[in-house]
Amino acid sequence: MFVLGLQGSPRKKGNTNHLLSIFLNEAETLGARTRTIHVADCNIQMCRGCMSCEKKGLCVITDDEMTSDIYSLIRDADVVVAATPIYFYSATAQLKALIDRSQTLWSRKYRFKLADPKSKNRLGVLLSVGATKGENLFAGLELTMKYFCDAIDADYSGNLTYRQIEKKEDLANSPLVFTETRDMVNRLLTPLSSRKKVLFACRENACRSQMAAAFAQYLGGDKIDAFSGGTSPANSVNSVMAGTMQEKGIDMAFRKPRTLETVISNTKPDIIVTMGCGEQCPFVPGAEKIDWDIPDPAGKPEDFMRHVRDEIDQKVKELIRKVS
Ligand SMILES: Cc1cc2nc3c(=O)[nH]c(=O)nc-3n(C[C@H](O)[C@H](O)[C@H](O)COP(=O)(O)O)c2cc1C
Structure with missing residues (x-):
């Protein structure tokens, strides 16, 4: 079982990374192989909207890490965990660039009617934090995640979101985070780990x-x-x-x-x-x-x-x- 973490915050020692690390460490205790991509460190060019992927099935951008590594890692993953702080009620621009480029995978699925071999069993999970406490703080991000999961052929399986998390150490001081994350990992990943x-x-x-x-x-x-x-x-x-x-x-x-x-x-x-x-x-x-x-x-x-x-x-x- 391979669990891929997409860490969307530019703060590598911040709250998002902390939350994702708890998730991936727990996954490893179930025998998973894990990998974190710090998206802000990657060379990911933005989608040009040229629609070439819808005609040819591949992205015209061939000289960045999306093409060299990230499409393959997503296809290899049994679980994709997208983790991001809220930036203006959405994902960070860095993670959004990656999400937009998954249009190539959407095209292969819907325009070319091709099935990704792992499509029936891949799971998608959202982890997020935000500084404020509004009821709709994560609503936009959840919709983005649902459609990202559709494009990458993952079953959107839930989220863990935390409000009023702002300073770098806020999440680490939050009492329920560890148990909630561990429970989610065990609930979602145990069936996959027993194959x-x-x-x-x-x-x-x-x-x-x-x-x-x-x-x-x-x-x-x-x-x-x-x-x-x-x-x-x-x-x-x-x-x-x-x-x-x-x-x-x-x-x-x-x-x-x-x-x-x-x-x-x-x-x-x-x-x-x-x-x-x-x-x-x-x-x-x-x-x-x-x-x-x-x-x-x-x-x-x-x-x-x-x-x-x-x-x-x-x-x-x-x-x-x-x-x-
Ligand atoms: C550019 C920017 C935009 C932000 N927008 C929001 C927002 O719309 N709502 C909110 O609650 N917090 C917002 N925040 C706060 C972050 O979500 C919060 O500080 C979070 O804990 C940062 O996570 P990190 O430590 O993983 O980077 C914003 C922060 C930045 C830098």
Whole structure:
């Protein structure tokens, strides 16, 4: 389980960061891998409103951290936690720039009718603080968050908001914050943390293991926490594979090949499914090993890729039945 925190305050030692840290620390006690993005430190260009993403499915801005990292991190996340102080009854401009750029993900979902493999199980949470105490202090932000969650394919699962928090240390002195945050984390994340962790492994993590992980996430994401890696990862996923998955309505955009060592150091799998990497696959004590022996479709004709895709689809369905 991967929990991504989007920390929207420019004050790194302020109230928002404190609240997000409590949330992420609690998530880690449930076995989650976490990452905080301090949005104000990132190079995120503002949406230009050019509508290119609605026509082509990708943003024209290619030289910032949204494109290099953040789309991928959002797609990888099981839980996205957006945390921001109230600035003029809304999110900070830094976080809003990130939110606006999620229009690319909205376009892929609604214009191109593509499904993000994690779309059925991803959760979205809002954390916020504000200095005043008005009844509607968080109303605008909540609406923004609901529509951000829709764009990133997350089920908006609630918020923790605190009024009359102004000076840097105010939240830390607030008595209920810790227990309320812990309760929320346990309520929302326990079902996700009890899923079977399944690692799909192949050589380049560009074709077979990517397809298997995507099918497992899409078809069995409530029972399986699926991830993938390769013994010698390629620079990017195979474009023919992405095209054949797209024929099934599954979106492979923003996925990145990773080494097996990296994924295993992050999450210890219960099951490792290999697809030909055989004895090169690292030994993980306690993990059940299954070999599917599926031929490498890289460089073969498109029809061969389709055949491999359908075989993997069937095997993933069997695996889901097995772990259910
Ligand atoms: C530019 C700016 C705009 C703000 N606008 C509001 C506001 O509209 N309503 C409010 O209650 N607090 C407002 N605040 C106060 C912050 O929300 C508050 O100080 C918060 O605790 C800061 O969180 P941080 O420590 O995480 O940065 C504003 C602060 C700044 C700097």
